[in-house]
Amino acid sequence: MLRYIARRLxxxxxxxxGISLVLFLxxxxxxxxxxxxxxxxxxxxxxEVVAAAVKKWGLDRPIWEQYLTYVVNMARGDFGASFxxxxxxMDDLRLFLPATVELALSSLAFATVLGIPLGIxxxxxxxxxxxxxxxxxxLLNASLPPFWTGLIFLxxxxxxxxxxxxxxxxxxxxxxxxxxxxxxxxxxxxxxDVQAFGSTLxxxxxxxxxxxxxxxxxxxxxxxxxxxxxMRRDYIRTARGKGLSERRVIVRHALRNVMMPLVTILGLAFxxxxxxxxxxxxxxxxxxxxxxxxxxxxxxxxPAIQGGTLLIAIVxxxxxxxxxxxxxxxxxxxxxx
Amino acid sequence: xTDAVRLKPEHAVQPLKARREQxxxxxxxxxxxxxxxxxAILLFFGLLxxxxxxxxxxxxxxxxxxxxxxxxxxxxxFGTDExxxxxxxxxxxxxxxxxxxxFFVVVVSVVVGSLLGALAGFLGGVVExxxxxxxxxxxxxxxxVLALAISAFLGPSLTNAILAAxxxxxxxxxxxxxxxxxxxxSLDYILAARSLGLPEWYILVRHVLPNAWTPLIxxxxxxxxxxxxxxxxxxxxxxxxxPPTAEWGAMIALxxxxxxxxWLATFPxxxxxxxxxxxxxxxxxxxxWLDPNYR
Numbered sequence: 131m132l133r134y135i136a137r138r139l140x141x142x143x144x145x146x147x148g149i150s151l152v153l154f155l156x157x158x159x160x161x162x163x164x165x166x167x168x169x170x171x172x173x174x175x176x177x178e179v180v181a182a183a184v185k186k187w188g189l190d191r192p193i194w195e196q197y198l199t200y201v202v203n204m205a206r207g208d209f210g211a212s213f214x215x216x217x218x219x220m221d222d223l224r225l226f227l228p229a230t231v232e233l234a235l236s237s238l239a240f241a242t243v244l245g246i247p248l249g250i251x252x253x254x255x256x257x258x259x260x261x262x263x264x265x266x267x268x269l270l271n272a273s274l275p276p277f278w279t280g281l282i283f284l285x286x287x288x289x290x291x292x293x294x295x296x297x298x299x300x301x302x303x304x305x306x307x308x309x310x311x312x313x314x315x316x317x318x319x320x321x322x323d324v325q326a327f328g329s330t331l332x333x334x335x336x337x338x339x340x341x342x343x344x345x346x347x348x349x350x351x352x353x354x355x356x357x358x359x360x361m362r363r364d365y366i367r368t369a370r371g372k373g374l375s376e377r378r379v380i381v382r383h384a385l386r387n388v389m390m391p392l393v394t395i396l397g398l399a400f401x402x403x404x405x406x407x408x409x410x411x412x413x414x415x416x417x418x419x420x421x422x423x424x425x426x427x428x429x430x431x432x433p434a435i436q437g438g439t440l441l442i443a444i445v446x447x448x449x450x451x452x453x454x455x456x457x458x459x460x461x462x463x464x465x466x467x
Numbered sequence: 468x469t470d471a472v473r474l475k476p477e478h479a480v481q482p483l484k485a486r487r488e489q490x491x492x493x494x495x496x497x498x499x500x501x502x503x504x505x506x507a508i509l510l511f512f513g514l515l516x517x518x519x520x521x522x523x524x525x526x527x528x529x530x531x532x533x534x535x536x537x538x539x540x541x542x543x544x545f546g547t548d549e550x551x552x553x554x555x556x557x558x559x560x561x562x563x564x565x566x567x568x569x570f571f572v573v574v575v576s577v578v579v580g581s582l583l584g585a586l587a588g589f590l591g592g593v594v595e596x597x598x599x600x601x602x603x604x605x606x607x608x609x610x611x612v613l614a615l616a617i618s619a620f621l622g623p624s625l626t627n628a629i630l631a632a633x634x635x636x637x638x639x640x641x642x643x644x645x646x647x648x649x650x651x652x653s654l655d656y657i658l659a660a661r662s663l664g665l666p667e668w669y670i671l672v673r674h675v676l677p678n679a680w681t682p683l684i685x686x687x688x689x690x691x692x693x694x695x696x697x698x699x700x701x702x703x704x705x706x707x708x709x710p711p712t713a714e715w716g717a718m719i720a721l722x723x724x725x726x727x728x729x730w731l732a733t734f735p736x737x738x739x740x741x742x743x744x745x746x747x748x749x750x751x752x753x754x755x756w757l758d759p760n761y762r
Contacts, residue, residue: 144600145603145604145607148600148601148603148604148607149604149607149608151604152604152605153616156616156617156620157620269744269747269748269751270744272743272747273692273740273743273744273746273747274740274743275696275699275700275716275719275736275739275740275743277700277703277716277719278719278732278735278736278739278740279736281719281722281723281732281736282732282733282736284726285726285729288726289726289727401609402609404609404612405609405610405611405612408611408612408615408700408704409611409700409703409704412703412704413723423612423615424615424704426619427615427616427618427619427704427706428619428704428705428706430619432619432620435615435616435619435620436616439608439612439613439615439616442608442609442612443607443608443612446607446608446609447607
């Protein structure tokens with residue numbers, strides 16, 4: 131098991147090198163002066179800064195050596211400085227990542243807590259009116275452009291009805307909780323600020339509905355398909371033959387085997403959450419990685435784009451690794467060799 | 468001199484044609500309503516594209532500052548935007564941007580991806596390694612994140628958004644096609660074809676590929692909707708279609724901070740929603756129809 135994890139981790143290294151190579155090639159192909167990228171336009175007049183950057187990033191060396199230097203600097207967590215915030219990109223990412231994590235976790239929780247029971251019911255009552263209704267709604271849900279739905283929700287629930295807060299993570303009249311984890315829900319509780327905690331939860335509702343909605347459709351569909359498949363198996367007939375209640379047959383027998391395909395789509399769902407975050411965070415003015423990336427892209431803040439994209443790719447690769455490992459933990463038939 | 472019988476492609480037993488659907492068109496519509504409803508909606512949008520000038524006579528770019536930000540009325544059924552442009556006309560003409568762009572991206576990705584995927588699966592070796600590693604690396608990014616980075620580096624324009632979309636989409640087809648080829652290659656009828664002495668390229672073209680298409684077609688119909696979402700999202704974020712072109716995502720962006728003028732974002736958004744929904748329906752219907760293993 132541990133050997134498997136170790137081997138998989140080693141195998142991600144060429145993957146990450148490939149990812150960094152793609153990003154390196156993109157900016158070399160489009161003929162942007164890498165020096166401007168690293169030191170920022172304002173510092174270009176300062177010969178000392180420029181000379182230091184040339185030395186550090188090996189810009190006077192041949193291109194393959196430049197790539198090596200680039201990889202080494204990246205591996206040290208040095209992505210250069212952002213043009214916009216003028217801080218090291220790494221510090222920025224640390225600052226913005228928690229907001230995205232908080233939103234993604236709450237969306238994932240929403241999607242699974244609602245999606246698994248819905249999927250089970252639809253699958254058990256296969257081809258019933260309820261099943262068709264769930265199918266139709268999840269298909270419609272999967273067709274909603276999140277940046278538009280977010281806007282419509284804000285218009286209705288915030289602007290016209292006034293029952294939901296506007297964009298942002300916290301009531302603007304409140305001060306941010308002292309930063310410990312960067313997750314406002316956790317930090318506000320640690321600070322003992324119940325009001326801030328309530329406001330944070332309230333602000334999470336709409337973005338969670340939008341971002342989690344897409345994942346919800348995915349979870350419902352996979353659960354439904356899996357339960358239909360499992361309910362036809364022999365062991366279900368045996369369980370029924372023993373005289374178990376239908377409820378017990380589903381919860382104790384079928385559900386365990388439905389977990390497998392659900393874990394498999396977790397990686398996919400996570401990618402969806404990261405993609406969705408780019409759009410949702412922009413609409414809800416949510417200070418996360420997605421918004422950071424969009425702002426960087428619109429303002430041609432190349433170091434920030436590079437660092438942010440690389441971080442997302444790394445997170446994504448690691449999540450897929452975790453999914454593969456969980457797969458083995460849940461199903462003893464999966465062997466690691 | 469012995470006249471060895473040399474088998475040529477035309478001696479091969481032709482692959483069995485798929486069993487004809489029982490019943491006529493009516494029966495087919497009754498059995499696969501999702502497919503037909505989706506197709507009908509897309510055909511409707513096809514008509515919008517062809518007859519945009521007749522359906523929406525107002526110039527989508529014409530500005531009239533005397534009617535700025537007017538709510539829907541008889542004269543402007545979807546209202547007007549900040550520059551007094553007719554939103555109905557802009558929504559109808561917007562179909563001319565999103566749909567053909569998305570269709571183009573999917574066709575290019577299917578052709579390039581399935582070709583490379585088929586070669587990788589069939590040839591193996593170095594070709595497979597190179598193609599699949601490039602695909603793996605591309606698939607390591609969530610699609611919109613990579614598209615965002617590419618558009619940012621290349622600069623905002625429809626062409627670059629299309630290019631970015633092609634870059635993120637083709638590997639999915641390469642991977643799918645390769646796995647299809649690998650499965651089919653190990654089936655008995657391929658062994659039979661090979662034992663008849665048929666050339667490898669012929670087996671690939673006549674026996675493997677025709678049986679590998681189904682999941683690709685189902686995926687392609689779904690992806691037309693997905694790419695519309697991707698391109699309009701890029702435009703919404705300011706990295707795709709540039710003003711003043713009437714494009715749905717860019718139109719929604721104009722309504723972002725204007726809660727009072729709800730009509731700015733509502734109608735182009737509905738257009739995106741309906742098209743993507745139609746693609747999803749079409750894809751579901753195709754799956755029921757073409758893939759007997761999936762029920």
